[in-house]
Amino acid sequence: MEPKPIEAFGASLQGYYNNKCLSDVVLTGPWKESEDKTIEIKDFDANIVEAMLRFLYSFDYDVPPNTRHMIFHAQVYQIGDKYGIEPLKKQAANKFERVVNEAEVDAGFASTLADTISIVYSTTPSGDRGLRDIVVQSSCTHFEYLMSETSFKEILGLNGDFSADLVSLIHESWEKYCYCKCPSCEATFKLRIDSPGDQISDYQEPKPIFCPICGFQPIQADEEPNWLYFYMGNEMESPPYEEFGASLKKYFNNTRLSDTVIKCGGREFAVHSLILFCHSEYFKKQLDGPWKESSERVIEIMDFDPAVVRAMTLFLYCFDYESPADSSAMIFHARVYQIADKYDIEALKRLAATKYRTSIDAGWEMDSFPCAIELAYTTTPPGDRGLRDIALEIAVKKIGTLMSQDVFCKMLSANADLAGDIIRRLHRESEKSQEELRSFQNEKRLDELLSLPKLPASKRRSRV
Structure with a gap:
């Protein structure tokens, strides 16, 4: 498929990362940076600043070798928040969530998660749920194991906001709701899922789900999982370059x-x-x-x-x-x-x-x-x-x-x-039509020959 125009533009834009050409056009406003054309960033590691700059030109960034990915993405999220780069925040959050979800749950994970929780809760306001919800959800999912690790238990005592969020989610997880979408009639309906929690003896086998409108059953009850069709709505997150394009229009x-x-x-x-x-x-x-x-x-x-x-x-x-x-x-x-x-x-x-x-x-x-x-x-x-x-x-x-x-x-x-x-073109069309006509006539003659009555065996002439 041909790339979208903005994707092709983005591919060209990458060539100007760390390029002195036109680099004098940086800032406007009554500030020292506007005159000096120099921005000093002292509260972030150079690798984090480089990741931000790479994103501005490439809409992506990489994690340096020998770096803890989870913490790196959290810090990139932090610098994106400080300088108002929303697409970078979303990109960092997506990468952060992928690392958290794909990590092997062991002592190293527990230690890194604890350090990351400290960074996330100390560098983001309470109203910014971007990374907070991810670490709380992961902590809830792996709660039983994490409570066996000292590094994780320590963070509970050091960070009251995180502990309160985790308690709230554990409570909510006992009774969840999800929105399902019927693949047959496309009706949407609300489904309640009861979690057995620690009361394993009360656990019941999953029941089949039927659409309340048309009665369609999307998946048998004995299959895992027994609900697949979530209603996600019509809105999807735009890729970073599309948000950049929306901003570019203003210029x-x-x-x-x-x-x-x-x-x-x-x-x-x-x-x-x-x-x-x-x-x-x-x-x-x-x-x-x-x-x-x-x-x-x-x-x-x-x-x-x-x-x-x-x-x-x-x-x-x-x-x-x-x-x-x-x-x-x-x-x-x-x-x-x-x-x-x-x-x-x-x-x-x-x-x-x-x-x-x-x-x-x-x-x-x-x-x-x-x-x-x-x-x-x-x-x-x-x-x-x-x-x-x-x-x-x-x-x-x-x-x-x-x-x-x-x-x-x-x-x-x-x-x-x-x-x-x-x-x-007309000549080619004419030749094509004549060829099709000849093919049709030949097929018609063949059909006529095959439909002729056969002579009885006694009336057939034999060759000498």
Whole structure:
């Protein structure tokens, strides 16, 4: 599958981690850091700071060798919280939970968990349940074993908030509720699960679950577990890069931290060099080389309409664009494809081609259709089939109707490449139809021969 535009942008962004290029654009505001362009972080280990910086460019980070993973992720969560990097907090929490759940429960686990509980409860406010719920849940799950370890018992006496949370969860675990979703009628219902706790003698075998709406039984009672279908709702956590993309949208045509201007037809668009670099090798060479644009930080675009330039600029920050209401959508998408090709923005080319297909498929009867088809051939080289194959497919499919239109016929007469492609495609279609017809006729003859009555054995002639 092709990567989403924002994923491709993220892959390019990774190349600027710890890169001095454009590193002077850091902070704005009436602070010392704004003038010095230097941020001093003294309350975190260098490895934690490096993990944060790697995440800002790669949306991920690694744990250094010979480091306790559980504690490292907790500290990354802490630095993400301090500097307001919510996607990093979520990433750290996910990694933290995976390490806790997959760890082998032994004395080392108990000791590390105890140290981690101390860090989690001393570095996060009571309202932040991100890591707190994970350590409490793990402690509850492995409570019987952990109570045999001195390191864990000590933390109970040292941290009252944790102890209170653990007592609350142990109490709640005696009677739980979960939400199930029927795979047959998709109804959702609440299911109560009674935990036997320490009263093993009162334990009863699991009972089968039936949907209260349609009566469907998703799994037999003697299988483990006897309920599988949880109703999780429609909301899923967004990957970190999508949250980054949501924040990036705010900087479209925003002069804050902007260091470059794109000018077109009397309009100006404030942009950021790093964003241009990540999307386009063309802009990267233009702004990071011995050219006028590199020194003046101004890019002038004279051969495209300002609306098309705006669409391109909008895509750089939002990974999408819309055609103006007062213009033909199919023509506009063809122009966007053209500007994306010129400035080497492959993700925008793919998006424009997709929008172009949708618009001409729905609007082939409109007056602007011949022009949209012509643009696919006059604004792209013969080797670029991105728009040409889409235009050709629709033109061949509707050729009977189109050939009765004077505007289309005139356009076809003036465009030899398109006419040649249509002829070749029609020829292939004709050959395919003839082959299918011959195959059908042969099958029909064979069926007729097989259906002929057979002569009696006495009337058959024998050869001498």
